[in-house]
Amino acid sequence: xxxxxxxxxxxxxxxxxxxxxxxxxxxxxxxxxxxxxxxxxxxxxxxxxxxxxxxxxxxxxxxxxxxxxxxxxxxxxxxxxxxxxxxxxxxxxxxxxxxxxxxxxxxxxxxxxxxxxxxxxxxxxxxxxxxxxxxxxxxxxxxxxxxxxxxxxxxxxxxxxxxxxxxxxxxxxxxxxxxxxxxxxxxxxxxxxxxxxxxxxxxxxxxxxxxxxxxxxxxxxxxxxxxxxxxxxxxxxxxxxxxxxxxxxxxxxxxxxxxxxxxxxxxxxxxxxxxxxxxxxxxxxxxxxxxxxxxxxxxxxxxxxxxxxxxxxxxxxxxxxxxxxxxxxxxxxxxxxxxxxxxxxxxxxxxxxxxxx
Numbered sequence: 001x002x003x004x005x006x007x008x009x010x011x012x013x014x015x016x017x018x019x020x021x022x023x024x025x026x027x028x029x030x031x032x033x034x035x036x037x038x039x040x041x042x043x044x045x046x047x048x049x050x051x052x053x054x055x056x057x058x059x060x061x062x063x064x065x066x067x068x069x070x071x072x073x074x075x076x077x078x079x080x081x082x083x084x085x086x087x088x089x090x091x092x093x094x095x096x097x098x099x100x101x102x103x104x105x106x107x108x109x110x111x112x113x114x115x116x117x118x119x120x121x122x123x124x125x126x127x128x129x130x131x132x133x134x135x136x137x138x139x140x141x142x143x144x145x146x147x148x149x150x151x152x153x154x155x156x157x158x159x160x161x162x163x164x165x166x167x168x169x170x171x172x173x174x175x176x177x178x179x180x181x182x183x184x185x186x187x188x189x190x191x192x193x194x195x196x197x198x199x200x201x202x203x204x205x206x207x208x209x210x211x212x213x214x215x216x217x218x219x220x221x222x223x224x225x226x227x228x229x230x231x232x233x234x235x236x237x238x239x240x241x242x243x244x245x246x247x248x249x250x251x252x253x254x255x256x257x258x259x260x261x262x263x264x265x266x267x268x269x270x271x272x273x274x275x276x277x278x279x280x281x282x283x284x285x286x287x288x289x290x291x292x293x294x295x296x297x298x299x300x301x302x303x304x305x306x307x308x309x310x311x312x313x314x315x316x317x318x319x320x321x322x323x324x325x326x327x328x329x330x331x332x333x334x335x336x337x338x339x340x341x342x343x344x345x346x347x348x349x350x351x352x353x354x355x356x357x
Contacts, residue, residue, distance in 0.1 A: 036071055039159060040079040046162050048088055048099060049108055051340075059089065059097040108337065110138045111161040113153060115145045115169040118237050119280060120307050120326045124192075127330025128165075132338065145170045145238070147177070154180050163337050167192045169238045173199075187342050190333055193240065195344065203344045204332055206324040209246035215322075215351040216250045222357050226274045226302050228257035232264050232286075234279035237306065247276065264289075271295060274302035274357070276322070280309075287316050303356040318354030325349070 047053040066073040083089045090100045114121050143149040173196045186200030195203050251258035264282045269289040277283040283305045295301045305319045312319040
């Protein structure tokens with residue numbers, strides 16, 4: 001028998017058996033605020049988009065769906081009417097409802113959930129849209145690194161999207177988080193920058209350790225011009241805690257002093273030291289301090305910035321950059337959806353050498 005598991009929406013499951021033409025619908029969450037007819041519409045559209053329901057396949061009749069789903073006849077009829085208006089299904093007199101043979105292209109709906117809209121996330125978002133093309137609609141939500149808001153947003157939006165592109169920054173893999181993420185079908189969930197071992201999902205990560213130590217070691221002649229490496233943290237830009245470990249271990253292995261700075265003050269700014277800034281605000285501040293003290297970048301002071309931008313090729317003669325390749329992450333996320341790939345992929349960071357180091 002050919003079975004199509006349409007989707008799981010807030011605990012509600014639809015199963016179509018095309019040979020027997022019936023639907024079973026189990027209501028497990030009466031608190032679902034999405035109208036039942038819209039849930040049925042969303043489910044069918046998702047499976048048409050994924051190719052699980054193919055042109056020409058027969059759907060259950062309104063009476064059959066109503067009886068097997070424990071839904072009112074009006075609810076099923078309204079869902080079918082909406083689908084018919086969209087061109088997703090067609091009806092043939094005395095034969096029933098069928099998936100349309102027309103070249104229907106339903107826009108893929110993606111929820112992009114991030115901590116904050118930083119320069120890095122803007123680059124990732126733009127690359128995703130550019131690579132995917134016009135047939136996508138992306139809604140961006142920010143949870144401000146607050147676990148409660150993270151869970152509330154996902155809970156409210158379950159069943160509203162084909163795919164969920166999520167950055168669980170500063171989110172623990174606790175029981176409550178796992179429970180809510182498991183409500184998203186595994187092939188529709190893509191985690192960025194993190195893996196959760198207890199949840200079925202695809203992932204894209206750019207780990208700083210040990211890759212960062214390896215690429216720093218290729219430029220020891222530049223690092224050895226300085227006596228210290230300072231990692232400048234920022235409230236605006238998320239950082240992987242492993243970044244601290246990578247920098248610390250590199251410095252320890254190469255007899256460099258290392259310290260972590262919470263922001264950049266002029267009193268912290270010392271000659272013959274490197275400042276690795278995560279935010280562009282701190283980058284500009286470092287350049288201003290160097291100009292004020294009449295210090296030359298790459299000689300008196302070293303500056304490294306996180307992730308590239310066209311202005312970094314020009315400003316102050318060129319800024320050395322550690323790139324976590326947000327543009328590649330965005331492109332790859334689009335490819336995973338377009339090609340229906342289920343994978344865990346690692347994108348290695350790189351070091352772009354310019355005058356500032």
